[in-house]
Amino acid sequence: MSVRSRGPVAVLLTGAVAAGAITLSACGSADTASAAASAPSRAAAPPEGQQEGLALPAPTGKYAVGRDSLHLVDKGRRDPWVPKAGARELMVSMYYPARKGTGKPAPYMSTEGAQAFLKQMELEIPAEVLGGTRTHTYTGAKPTRGKFPLVVLSPGFKTPGTTLTGLAEDLTSRGHVVAVVDHAYEAAGVAFPGKGIVPCTACGKVGPDNFGPAAEGRAKDLSFTLDRLLGRTSPWKHADMLDKKKVGMAGHSLGGAAAAATMAQDPRVRAGANLDGPFTASAPSRRPFLMLGTKADHSPGGEDKTWDSAWQQLDGWKRWLTVAGADHFAFTDLAPLAAQLGEDDPKGLPGRRAAEITRDYVGAFFAEQLRGKDEPLLDGPTKANPEVAFQHPTARGAKDDSGTSSRP
Incomplete structure (x- = not known):
């Protein structure tokens, strides 16, 4: 059964990455422009000390990428x-702009973690292959000087935060600190101190009837993460790098729903993005928001009706973009990794292109909204990105449907 034949919540709760297949295929439908297939690859040589194999796309920014890990415990829940x-526990991977040539290559995930994730998702890939994916991140790297906006990322249901590593690396390389949050018992493959790899207990408990409460629960996690990172006694040793007045948030699937839910009730979040997730709460008010999803399920009047209602509620700067040929996992690392395994759907969006589109548009959004950069990519369709359609388009300097200027 194709994932596109089910409702939006069912799509997000599916245990398979591809329609009816136990592979790592991450791209699904047709209608991909031929220009995409011939677009040049941006792959880079592996960092020193790492071997050939699967590799994440090279970041596009000027900064090297460092990473720390935090264990947060919310004793109030x-x-x-x-x-x-x-108490509620979270693991947070902190990506930060670093000095080039410092630190040691960071692993993608442990073999044990990869094994648990692959088993949960019913994917037939050696755990050593996925776990050994080359990253462009370094542990113990020396931070570069300066203050940077903070972007918090939340992964999809069942999938660990490591599946957003490529996006985190690219955002960091462009001048952001990125916090990727892993929510206990909501994915397989995540290790917690004193507990090891915890099971995805929620995988058997979340359904269409309680998807909203699950997103609201994550919103509490994300606000708590901000409490700790932005507080006077931050547990992160490089907290002085954070520009506390410039905070963004994004997520994939359930993480996208959680980002919107957090932003609706937490004024600290200045800009947010939902990557192919439904909306389960009131939309954020008077703050910029990016909706980026599949053409098949998230076009106006499409399968996921929550996007139509959310668009009407959003009363600040906003964009609704859909990507032709993409499937639900095209906004994660699973897309480019599937491509390297030869599992691209010939009728769908190539995984390499999926990664480029995701990082370029999400990167442009946060650069414009948090760093004040002029990003023409967000003005409208471009010949370089024929797969990306602007729904309810607005011209730069014109008024959105809300009457709000399209400039922040």
Whole structure:
């Protein structure tokens, strides 16, 4: 059964990455322009000390990428999925602009973590292959000087935050600090101190009837993450790099729903993006928001009706973009990794192009909204990106449907 034959929430809860297949294929439908297939690859040589194999696309910005890991415990809440586990726990990967030539190559994920994730998703790939994916991140890297906007990322349901590594690396290389949040018991393959790899307990408990509460629960996680990172006693040793007045948030699938839900009730978040997730709460008010999803499910009047209602509620700067040929996982690392395994759907969007489109548009959005850069890419369709359609388009300097200027 194709994932596109089900409702939007069912699409997000599916355990398979490709329609009816147990492969790592991440791209699904037709209608991809031939220009995309011939677009040049941006792959780079592996960092020193890493071997050939699967590799994430090279970041496009000028900064090297460092990474730390934080274990956060919200003692004011019990875990909603495993109450007997005690307080709610999060693992946060902190990506930061670093000095080139410092630190050691960071792993994509452990073999044990990859094995748990692949089993949960029913994917037939050696854990060593996925876990050994080359990154462009370094642990122990020395931070560069300056203050940078913070972007918080939340992954999709069942998928660990590591599947957003490529996007995190690229945003960091362009001049952001990026916090990727792993929510306990909501994905397979994530290790917690003293517990090891925890199971995806929520995988058997979340359905269409309680998807909204799941997103609201994540919103509490994300606001708590901001409390800790932006507070006077931040647990992150490089917290002085953060520009606390410039905070953005984005997520894929359930993470996108959570980003919108967080932004609707947390004024600290200045700009947000939803990558192919539904909307489950009131839309953010008077702040910029990017909707980026598949053409098949997230076009106006399409399968996911929540996007139509959210668009009407959004009353600040906003863009609704759809990508032809993309499927639900095209906005994650699974797309370019599938391409390297030879599993691109010949009728769908190539995984390499999926990665380029995701990082370029999300990167342009946060550069414009948090760093004040002029990003013409967000003005309208371009010949270089024929797969990307602007729904309800507005011209630069003109008024959005809300009457709000299209410039922040």
